[in-house]
Amino acid sequence: MISKKSKYAIHALVHLFKNATSENPIPTHTIAEETHVPVKFLETILRELKQAGVTASKKGKDGGYFLQKPAQEIHIAEILRVLDGPIALIPCVSYRYYQKCDECVNEATCGVKRAFLDIRAQTVELMKNYTLDKLIDSPPL
Amino acid sequence: MISKKSKYAIHALVHLFKNATSENPIPTHTIAEETHVPVKFLETILRELKQAGVTASKKGKDGGYFLQKPAQEIHIAEILRVLDGPIALIPCVSYRYYQKCDECVNEATCGVKRAFLDIRAQTVELMKNYTLDKLIDSPPL
DNA sequence: ATATTTCCTATCAATTTAGTAGGAATTAAA
DNA sequence: TTTAATTCCTACTAAATTGATAGGAAATAT
Missing domain, CATH: 1.10.10.10 (Winged helix-like DNA-binding domain superfamily/Winged helix DNA-binding domain)
Structure with missing residues (x-):
């Protein structure tokens, strides 16, 4: 949430x-x-x-x-980053707020990290798509 | 996170x-x-x-x-649902934990709801893909 | 019997969330 | 030049959530 x-x-x-x-x-x-x-x-x-x-x-x-800029340049990912922090679901896959996780022995080969890296990348793509102009209500029937 | x-x-x-x-x-x-x-x-x-x-x-x-069941049937979405609750990012697009949002006037036409409904659906698909067997470490070089 | 384990309930400190309070600074207009 | 309306700023606070810990009861293999 x-x-x-x-x-x-x-x-x-x-x-x-x-x-x-x-x-x-x-x-x-x-x-x-x-x-x-x-x-x-x-x-x-x-x-x-x-x-x-x-x-x-x-x-x-x-x-x-x-x-401050066109609605087409303001997307959900940006808003969430400003107010809620990183999009990444675990600290070791965040670009801006990176923190090492103690659970994996080798970060380079950690399967959990690999998965969450992919999830973050795809989530960001998804959220970048939703710019403000795409969030206006649909016309009522 | x-x-x-x-x-x-x-x-x-x-x-x-x-x-x-x-x-x-x-x-x-x-x-x-x-x-x-x-x-x-x-x-x-x-x-x-x-x-x-x-x-x-x-x-x-x-x-x-x-x-309790094959690793191929346990995925990240299930684990997060058990321990962290809904995958949905806002309460009004959660299936199991639905709660009305006061911000939108008409839920049927609300553009924000429409977006987060899509985001939830796609996120679940993403996370369902990552079953336990896909989370093992890659072989070291 | 004993050692080892899961299981259960309760508690707790720190952090985060979701606000509120009170007023200073700025600006348009009468 | 006063007044009304606004942003801006700092500080505070109550409630909920998170990330654990404590202490033992119940079960089970040897």
């Missing part, structure tokens, strides 16, 4: 994609109401995403948030 | 596959030494796996654990 933080973030970002522009930023409380996310929590989420280069903001009255 | 519990379990199960039979069960402390897992922790893990139908045991002297 991903954290609620990440789930909230994804919904919020889709909302920004649909409604916000740099000329028309959306304030946190509006997004919070629409997506049913606690407003103070969402505030910290959007700020974290800003620091990671995903969202941008305008301060003061009539301020709010918008996307 | 998966829990250490699950990671330990996978290594232990591979060890059982390589070394144990119903006539030659392996005691917990032996597996613990070989796989560098705390023995008391491993004890509870192997018992949980037994209750889930993955391992079997023989009590008393010369007792220990062995696999």
Whole structure:
């Protein structure tokens, strides 16, 4: 399971994609109401995403948030990495957060590592495919 | 990331596959030494796996654990489900542990749900492929 | 009998998760 | 120049989860 933080973030970002522009930023409380996310929590989420280069903001009255880059360049893998950390399922197959596992004797030949390396690679490919623009709701019947 | 519990379990199960039979069960402390897992922790893990139908045991002297079914029928998805819960990344796309998400207005058309449904399905396929027999170490050069 | 094992229940410390509180700084507009 | 609305920042906290450990009861081979 991903954290609620990440789930909230994804919904919020889709909302920004649909409604916000740099000329028309959306304030946190509006997004919070629409997506049913606690407003103070969402505030910290959007700020974290800003620091990671995903969202941008305008301060003061009539301020709010918008996307810092095209929705086609923001995907689920990136969002999860920012808020939940590595995609890898075990530390020894993470690129950025690599940590040795004590369980395998020889990392070069470890079968468990080999499997999880493959799983990570394929999962990342899967998640990279889901960019924000592919997450909008289907048209109702 | 998966829990250490699950990671330990996978290594232990591979060890059982390589070394144990119903006539030659392996005691917990032996597996613990070989796989560098705390023995008391491993004890509870192997018992949980037994209750889930993955391992079997023989009590008393010369007792220990062995696999309850062929290694080709035990895969990573099953192990993770037993010890870590659902494979699904958000509650509303889990089959066994379904829970409604408050963020989407209409579950039938929710784009986020659609994406994570696909991700879950593909991840399960991936993980089902990795049965215990495919997790043995590659031959050293 | 004895040694060795699984089995069971309970407990625990550390970490992570999911927030909340309170206010400073910034900005648009009246 | 005041006011309202917003982002931004730091700190705090309660609850849940994780990663174990403790102490022994029950079973079994020799």
